[in-house]
Amino acid sequence: MTALVTAPLAAEGQAKVTDWPGYIGWTVGLVIVIALVYWLMRQGWNWRRTLQSDLPPLPEVPADPGPATLTAAGRYHGTTTAGNWLDRVVAHDLGTRSLADLTLTERGLLARRPGGTDLWIPVEVLAGARQDSAIAGKVVPSGLLVVGWRLGTTGLESGFRLDQPDQHAAWIAAILELSTRTQQTEGTAS
Numbered sequence: 432m433t434a435l436v437t438a439p440l441a442a443e444g445q446a447k448v449t450d451w452p453g454y455i456g457w458t459v460g461l462v463i464v465i466a467l468v469y470w471l472m473r474q475g476w477n478w479r480r481t482l483q484s485d486l487p488p489l490p491e492v493p494a495d496p497g498p499a500t501l502t503a504a505g506r507y508h509g510t511t512t513a514g515n516w517l518d519r520v521v522a523h524d525l526g527t528r529s530l531a532d533l534t535l536t537e538r539g540l541l542a543r544r545p546g547g548t549d550l551w552i553p554v555e556v557l558a559g560a561r562q563d564s565a566i567a568g569k570v571v572p573s574g575l576l577v578v579g580w581r582l583g584t585t586g587l588e589s590g591f592r593l594d595q596p597d598q599h600a601a602w603i604a605a606i607l608e609l610s611t612r613t614q615q616t617e618g619t620a621s
Contacts, residue, residue, distance in 0.1 A: 476521060476526070479519070479521050479526075480521045480522055480526075483520055483521060483522035484522060486520070486522045486523065486582055486583065486585060487582060487583040488523065489523050489525075489548070489550065489551070489582070490551050490552070490553050490556075491551065492541065492549050492551040493538070493551065496534065496536045496538055496539065496541050496551070497536035497537050497538040498536060498537070499534045499535065499536055500535045500536055500537065500605060500609075501533075501534070501535040501598075501601065501602060501605055502532070502533065502534050502535075503532075503533045503593045503594065503595065503598055503602070504530075504531075504532050504533075504593070504594045505530075505531055505532075505533060505576075505591050505592050505593040505594050506528065506529070506530055506531060506591065506592045507528060507529050507530070507531040507542055507544055507547070507550070507589070507590075507591055508528055508566050508567055508569050508571070508575060508590040508591065508592060509525070509526055509527075509528060509566055509567030509568075509569065509589070509590055510525040510526070510567070510587050510588065510589040510590075511566055511567050511587070511588050511590075512585065512586065512587060512588075513558075513579060513585075513586030513587060513588050514586070514588075516563070516565050516566050516567070516568075516588075517567070517568055519567040519568060520587060523548065524547050524548040525550070525587075525589075526567070527544075527546065527547040528569075529544045529545065529546035529547045530544065530545055530546060531543065531544050531550075531591060533591060533593070533602075535602065535605055535606065535609070537554065537609070538553065538554055539551060539552050539553040539554045539555075539557070540552040540557065540578060540606070542589075542591070550589065552578065552580045552589075554609055554610065554613045555613060556580045556581045556582070557578070557579070557580050557606060557609065557610040557613065558579035558580055558581060558586065558610060559578075559579045559606065559607055559610055560576065560577065560578045560579065560602065560603045560606035560607055560610075561577050561579075561603060562574050562575065562576065562577070562599050562600070562603060563575050563577045563590070566588065566589075566590030567590065569590070571592055573592075573596050574592075574596050574599055575590040575591065575592050575599075576590070576591045576592070576593060576599045576602050576603065577589070577590050577591075578590075578591070578606060
């Protein structure tokens with residue numbers, strides 16, 4: 432009789448059996464949803480690259496860009512079409528964020544990017560510079576150096592965040608002075 436009384440008490444103290452098939456099913460479902468979202472994002476990126484395939488190739492980086500006027504280390508945050516900080520340009524590896532070492536010379540602006548294609552902006556296509564807080568969907572409250580330039584007939588803006596943001600003003604002044612001087616020289620030569 433004591434055996435019958437202790438059996439129900441022993442069953443109450445046992446742990447609940449885990450529903451492994453249910454957990455495995457939910458985990459597999461979640462992994463499939465994440466993979467689908469990633470695939471759709473990748474398709475969108477490729478679609479954007481196809482739409483921007485009419486952009487001419489980037490200017491070749493010269494073997495000797497000239498003596499440096501300014502140099503700085505920082506980050507490249509992306510390139511957008513001029514005036515639209517959300518319209519990221521992904522063609523020619525311009526959509527990839529990376530570290531960047533910037534060098535401004537009398538011939539142009541060179542951004543050496545260890546994680547991506549180096550970017551050379553000749554002085555003839557520089558359209559100015561300004562400080563802003565957002566580019567390519569990225570908001571940086573401490574500010575970005577945004578450089579305007581032309582690739583063929585398309586106006587572009589590239590955003591850089593210098594490691595020392597207090598240098599942004601000097602870079603803006605130097606780029607504006609260089610682009611203004613170049614435009615005046617081209618205007619008198621015409």
